[in-house]
Amino acid sequence: MNFKEVFKTTLNLVIICLCVGAMLALANQLTAGKIKENERKETKENRKVLIPTADKFVDMFKDDKYKLSDNSIKALEKGNVSALVEGLDKQGKSVGYVVESSKDGYSSKIKVMYSISPAPNFKVMGMLIKDSAETPGLGENIKKPNFKNQFKDKPLDDIVLGDPPKIKALTGATISSRAVTGAVHDSLKNLINTLKNRKSENKGAKKKTEYKVERKTSCDFSLFGSKAYAKVVKVDPELKKLLQADKYVKVIPGAYKAVRKGKFVGYVAKGFARGYNDTIMVGYATDTRLRVLKVRILRQNESPGYREQIGKADFLNQFKGKTLKTLVLKMSENKSNKYISAISGATVSSKAAVMAVRNSLKRLETVLKK
Amino acid sequence: MFGEMWKTFKNGLWEENAVFALALGLCPALAVTTSASNGLGMGIALLFVLAMSVLILSLVRHFIDERVRVPFFLAVIAGFVTITDMTMKAYFPPLAKSLGLYVPLIVVNCTVLGRVEVFASKTPPHKAFADGLGMGVGFTIALIVLGGIRELLGNGTIFNMPLLSLIPTYKPVLMMILPPGGFILVGLLMGAISMTKKAIMKSQIAKAKGVLRDDIVPPPELDEITHAELAQKPY
Incomplete structure (x- = not known):
């Protein structure tokens, strides 16, 4: 390329970039x-919709006259409040607050905006989704009025997932619903x-009212102690089906060592976890080194169609060969067989099934190690 | 001149439809067509970018140096895409929100680059413009069809108006809105369209030969007109 050509090509690009730049x-x-x-x-319209009066x-974050103290702004920002606006009526009386907040949903950060009534009620007056990119047709339904x-007229205690008067989650979109509620x-x-606190500071009151909220997690996967159930069943025939043996020796309540012809062949056990509707009971068999051989759902009361699918072979076969380390639920993006992938539209139930086996297996392992 | 332009324009609608015949620009075509209105918005955005880019690039085609043509094309296309993006954000904010990233991605859309490279850089402006319009309209129609069917089956509505969902027992086929539904539908439509094309070709050949038998198989060279071939044809 000689000088002339270099010059020509450069000029070519310089000119077009200048033209496009000017146009832009x-x-x-x-x-x-x-x-x-x-x-x-x-934003203005949204605020007006949320507090029409x-x-x-x-x-309250930026306005010099109404700003909260720096400390409380910091505390609020840490506490997931990204913007706070107070609505005043014509007489300058407070009629409520508009709050912006966000939380990670299933596939995006969900930004919400809601209004609450002034002290002392602090009831939610309205809520809308400012920004989200959830699965269309499932998660995106959080934007629908139903x-x-x-959220309308709910006090803080009722803003958790559950049956009315609490917030009812959307079918197939529990994660998104939970993110909004959260x-x-x-x-x-x-x-x-x-x-x-601010109110009491302003009034100079001596008593500081501590508002304590009892935290109610709607779906926590805490251990459902199998002791309560162990008394009722000796060795469940369903469990016997999982691993044939002549003798079952109790290790801990709900977990048995299987012995066939005097030879130790593995363990059978039951596990429990809170599912979507009700407690899920699973039975599973492991080999002598606690690798899962078979898993069956023994009792469940999940909604038909979506969540009931945890009883299907496609899902349960994934448990085969898993140990405590690999017994982890992965979202459907992960296609490797190393972990267990959830049923789409039934993440909570899938998680419960995994947790049921996991919890029980963990207990069994700790006991055996001792 | 207008006859020629009309012919070029029509070519993009059916014979060489960007999505169904050339299988170009499938990424936005599948990603945004969860509803008919999204398809329409995306189609119009692409139509504008394509028509303007091919017009401008065809006007300056003698000025472009062969070795730097691709960055040159991209600069022009990116300019129009940014303008479209800004205009959408200013005047159609809800649409801009639902299309999201896919409007800026038109820059590297192969429909635009392809038409510029094989057509506009070799043809006079009026024809290039007709081709850009035809391709753009074809793309828009394809997106509306895809989006319409997916929205209708997957959500029971069309252009956000309830239709199938009026039937109380209707249960939306959720899969149609999710990615697999898009792939299945575009595959089925492509198949149906090329079958129709073959049938049309057969009957035309039969007519030309003066026979009306449908067991005449079209000769292979008539079966496919690729856009590479089109580009080689002197216009």
Whole structure:
């Protein structure tokens, strides 16, 4: 390439880049104001929708006159409150707050915006999803009114997943529903604490009202001690089916050593975990080194169609050969056989099935090690 | 001149439809078509970018140095894409939100680059513009069809209006909205379209030969007109 050619190609690109750059600058000039205005308008409209009675909104994070103390802003930001606005009516009386918060959902960060009534009730007045990119048709349904409107007039204690008057999760989208509920719950809890403290500070009251919230996790996978069940069943015939043996020796309640013709062949045990609707009971058999051989769902009361599928062979066969280390639920993106992948639309039930085996196996292992 | 332009325009609609015949730009075509309105928005965005890019690039085709043509094309395409993106954000914010990343990704959409490379850089502007419009409209129609069917089956609505979901016993086929549904549908439609094309070709040959028998098999060279061949044809 001689000098002339280099010059020509360079000139070529320089000219086009200048032209395109100029064009973009012009387009930006024309649209930038509008884009910003749209965003502002959207926030404004959302606020108005959330608190229709308010005449004016003041930003409690940025507005110099109404700003909270730096410490409480920091505490709130840590407590999952990303923006806080107070709504005032014509007389300047507080009619509520608009709060923004977020939490990781199934495939995106879900940003929510909600309004609460002023002290002392702090009831949620309305909620909307500002931004989310969940699975269309499943998770994205959190934007639909039948889910959103459940938050109306709920006090903090009711903003957990559960049966009405609590928030009912969407079928097949429990993770997304839980993220929304969690975002509101966490931020509201912190906010109430801060606002109550502030009130007492302002009044100079001696008593500081401590607002304590009993935390209710809707689906916790805590150990469901099998002791309660162990008394009822000796060796469940269902368990016997998993691993044929002539003799079963009790190790701990609900777990038995299987002995066939005087030879130790493995363990059979039961595990429990809280599923979506009810406790799930699983039975499983392991070999002598605690590797899972077979898993069966012995009792469940999950919703038909979606969650009942945990009883199907496709799902249960994944447990084969797993040890305590690899008995982990992975989201469906992970296609490797090393871990167990959840049934889409039934993540909670799948998780419960895995946890049931896991919990029981863990207990068995600790006992055996001793 | 207009006859020629019309012919070029029509070519993009059916014979060389970007999605169903050339299988170009499948990534946005499958990703955004969860609803008919998304398909329409994406299609129009691409239509604008494609038509403007081919027009401009065809106008300056003698000026472009052969060795730096790809960065040159990309600069122009990226410019129009950014303008589209900004305009959408300014005037159609809900649409911009639902299309998300896929509008900026038009920059590397193979429909645009392909048409610029094989067509616009070798043809006069009026024809290139007609081709860009045809390809863009073809793409838009394909996206509306895909989005419409997926939305109808997967959600029971079309352009957000309830249709199948009015039937109380109807249960939406969720899979149609999820990625596998998109793949299955685009495959079925491609198959159906190429079958129709073959049938049309057969009947045309039969007509030309003056016979009306449907067991005439079209000669292989008539079976497929690839866009590489088209590019080689002198216009």
